[in-house]
Amino acid sequence: MTGTGPAAAAVPGDSASDTGNGGAPPRVSVVIPNYNYAQTLELCLASLLRQTLQPFEIIVSDDASTDGSVAVAERFGCRVLRADTNRGVSAARNAGAAAARGDILFFLDSDQALSPDSLENAVRLLRADPGLGCVHGIIAFEPLVDHGPVEWYRTLHAHHWRLKGVGPTPTAFFAAAAVPRRVFEEIGPFHPALRDSEDVEYSERLSARYRILLTDQVVAAHDEEHRLGPMLREQFRRAQYLLPFAAAHRRRRGALRANSMAGVAAATFTVATVPAAVLAAPLAVLPVLGILAFACADPSLLRFVRRRRGLGFLPLFIGLHLLVNLQIALGAGTGWLRSRFDRDFGRVADGPPRGTGLSAGPEAGPDAGRTDAMEGRTTG
Template identity: 40%
Template sequence: MNEQPLVSVIIPNYNYASTIGECIKAAKNQTYPAVEVIVADDASTDDSVAIARALDVTVLQVPVNSGVSTARNLGARHANGEVLFFVDSDVALDPDAVERAVEYLRTEPGLGAICGMYRAEPMFPDSLVKRYRAIQQYVWFCEVEGAIPGLHSALFAMKKETFLEIGEFNDRLRWTEEQDYGFRLNARYEVKAVPTIRGRHDHDGTLRVMLTKVFNRTRLGAPNWLRLNKLPGGAGTGYRALGSAFVLAAVLALISAVLLGPWALLAAAVLTAIGVLLDKRTYAYAYRHHGVTFGLQFTVLHLLVTLTSAVAASIGILQGLLYPSMTQRLYRVETPA
């Protein structure tokens, strides 16, 4: 790799007019000197394209909305850089993010991709849900420093030659494309996540949108994790998965209170407490850094997210067990002869 290779910052976008300006400005305001910025727009219907063009970057357009994989692939095909840095259009990179990524790729030749992490503060802290999600993902991402089994697709860099070797993102996938690509990368290279490459993410601002995303990503991802016998994330993931099962059991106990009476209520309280203890680092961060009032609000939201994940994972695992061929077709897995 050249001493200062050109880096193509590729920004897939669909209707993120509210954030793409900050995203592009951050990508252009890097300490690394050799950067081209490419916006790959997935047939947006808002002002995204006009905003991007006004900021004097390359804008490519997908004729029909086809998903983030198609947009990323389009940007990569037109990239001139020796290094590709993919960043979502709702993420504003820290000024030294590209410089740090290039240094990792230069000094570690066996590295397939280097992934960054979100900061604990959202790009625009204008809702409780955004503040909650920023803290939740910050704590969870901080647990996975070092080698990871998947990919943080919101902000990561890789050599273009590696991208050409591994192939494009699977355009069939709308919610789990990063899992699939991470597995393919890990089959040949190491993938790392580091806290020194950072960005501020504009998290979902409403409870409905956040829970919908959590449900869909967990339900569709669970059969693939089951197929590979892996769990996403770091050391705390197994404890959190078990904790979510306890929260689900607590809700079932609460529902059964009509028949079983006070004992079911006691069981629900105990099961919830166990679920919280198994994910205590997440809760503790919110209380320690933002006080009791926010901590209580955080607790309610996190229990809802945990419950949603548990329900979605249960459905996804059941689907994976009953219909394994569906998962194989979706992820283009060849069935042994």
């Protein structure tokens, strides 16, 4: 990687920025992995300029973007690290962390924009409890960019399940998360071979030594996928790794879950009984019962959607939610079959990358050559 651009280093010394415990607040290095997110990167960086606690530096770790992302980052005065080839979100975060000079690393995805007090709140929470290894935030209930109903579905769902999970948890999501540098150095880098589920693997290592806090005092507006086809394909792809990870990393009590097993089962039952209902009219009651069971799987979610978007949006939300849960079931089943015939499938879930240094690159992981098989989220 090569670095360009000046450091955005400005830590105000006034009392409004002091988080307590005496002295100046820690230096916060914001690390932003990015791959072709020029539009939202601008909104992301603008939100950092509005923070009540200004970051010591902003590092954009660009994963070989082909759009105008680098120009956007340089215009905001960020430190820019440029990768020669696309290596994925884990490698981009590792490179940014290795270059950071702050006391606290704040990982922020390039398709998110922080509420103005998010950095200050994260620092305050970390300083108040030395046993905390990570503070991460929730998704705002409104999308960063309004692209229509599919994006509203994704945003409302993401906001609701994260808000329900606020408090101590063994799960960390690094789309908007603060980690003391000393903790990151101790735990080691993100698994460089993982382009999907890297949060799950890292959470296992982190929660074994430190506490993790999900807080509603760190809030990020997110630009979700707004097209139905790509959204469903993404759910199917990610779901394939659910069972391999479940086998390699037993879920700790209190782990965050976006969807319930009851909902996934009800969605599968509903769709599976439709052919029977077509063939025999009396059996039409089966998919109806399936829909009712699906709706009852998370009634608080439906009440929340009705409050935020009104009764008219609810049928569309239920329909989209049913399709997503069906994709989870299909993806998990496909992943299980793949694991039966491909011994190496999901093998990156078997353990942490070799080495613990911040500078670990793609060669550090045992499956560095398998990143092309995990064609999920890259960066941002």
